[in-house]
Amino acid sequence: MSVDLEELFRFSKALINESEDDHFHTLGIQMLAITEKGVRMAMEYRPELVGDPDTGVIHGGAITSLLDTCCGFAAASGLDELGLTPTIDLRIDYMCSATPGETIYADAELYRSTEFVMFTRARAHHGDPDRPIACAVGTFFRLAPDVFEPLRARFKACTQEERNPVAGETGGEQ
Amino acid sequence: MSFFDTETLSRQIERVPYARMLGIASCGEPGRFVLPARKSNIGNPTLPALHGGAIAGFMELSAMITVLQGEETKRIPKVIDISIDYLRAGRFVETYSRCKLNYLGRRMLNVSVVAWQESEDLPIATARAQFLVKD
Numbered sequence: 123m124s125v126d127l128e129e130l131f132r133f134s135k136a137l138i139n140e141s142e143d144d145h146f147h148t149l150g151i152q153m154l155a156i157t158e159k160g161v162r163m164a165m166e167y168r169p170e171l172v173g174d175p176d177t178g179v180i181h182g183g184a185i186t187s188l189l190d191t192c193c194g195f196a197a198a199s200g201l202d203e204l205g206l207t208p209t210i211d212l213r214i215d216y217m218c219s220a221t222p223g224e225t226i227y228a229d230a231e232l233y234r235s236t237e238f239v240m241f242t243r244a245r246a247h248h249g250d251p252d253r254p255i256a257c258a259v260g261t262f263f264r265l266a267p268d269v270f271e272p273l274r275a276r277f278k279a280c281t282q283e284e285r286n287p288v289a290g291e292t293g294g295e296q
Numbered sequence: 297m298s299f300f301d302t303e304t305l306s307r308q309i310e311r312v313p314y315a316r317m318l319g320i321a322s323c324g325e326p327g328r329f330v331l332p333a334r335k336s337n338i339g340n341p342t343l344p345a346l347h348g349g350a351i352a353g354f355m356e357l358s359a360m361i362t363v364l365q366g367e368e369t370k371r372i373p374k375v376i377d378i379s380i381d382y383l384r385a386g387r388f389v390e391t392y393s394r395c396k397l398n399y400l401g402r403r404m405l406n407v408s409v410v411a412w413q414e415s416e417d418l419p420i421a422t423a424r425a426q427f428l429v430k431d
Binding site: 186 | 311312313314315316317318335336337338339340341342346347348349350352353354356357372374375376377378379380381382385
């Protein structure tokens with residue numbers, strides 16, 4: 123049994139868009155797709171993310187946040203139920219500077235999933251994955267599924283309300 | 297270009313938009329920095345916890361500024377890679393970092409970073425970064 127990817131996609135979007143002032147919103151991180159092949163996310167160019175004021179190049183830290191998030195959802199795609207996976211460690215290799223003004227995409231895949239640890243890798247690029255800006259390897263921890271029961275309940279309540287705003291408090295999903 | 301004096305260092309940090317966004321500031325001692333608790337660095341609003349990427353960005357900036365503090369010339373270091381081990385969840389409080397320049401070569405530099413919150417003995421993350429310097 124494995125988590126429904128369509129549901130994980132909606133769950134990830136809800137988490138990313140939940141707050142108007144958190145790190146996702148500040149960086150402009152967006153979820154684009156979650157499939158069996160992996161997760162794709164994006165981060166548009168913003169002047170606030172610049173690390174080198176002379177060149178306008180985005181700071182590596184913003185790319186690290188994007189890759190960490192992308193790898194994290196790739197890891198979550200291997201869980202049995204809807205949930206999150208804390209990062210154990212993350213290694214980022216910077217291949218070249220990001221081009222000022224261009225959107226950065228991140229593609230992450232879960233290449234091995236074990237009882238307690240999820241192994242992921244990702245790359246950041248401007249549209250051509252064969253010309254990476256940065257590559258990442260990350261390991262994530264599989265917590266007991268009941269840890270996320272309150273979060274799942276809250277998410278399901280929200281989606282229920284969206285579908286049926288009047289009778290939102292009655293009944294669960296079939 | 298040596299940034300040992302805190303005022304010059306603050307001015308340099310102020311010039312970098314990403315550093316301003318995170319809120320990193322010098323603790324007044326070389327290689328020691330602070331990240332104030334800011335909502336914009338939160339990754340999990342329910343706990344609430346800092347985003348692992350914000351912690352990594354803070355550590356990478358700390359390492360980078362430490363390298364600049366040790367540089368006598370105008371050489372600008374580029375990060376080749378950074379590796380972060382997450383030990384504890386970053387709570388929504390002030391975070392501190394301490395950097396150590398392990399190797400200072402003609403081309404390569406190696407820096408290790410420790411980040412903690414309530415106690416220096418209880419790190420929330422450790423990292424090491426390699427830098428390349430071009431003339």
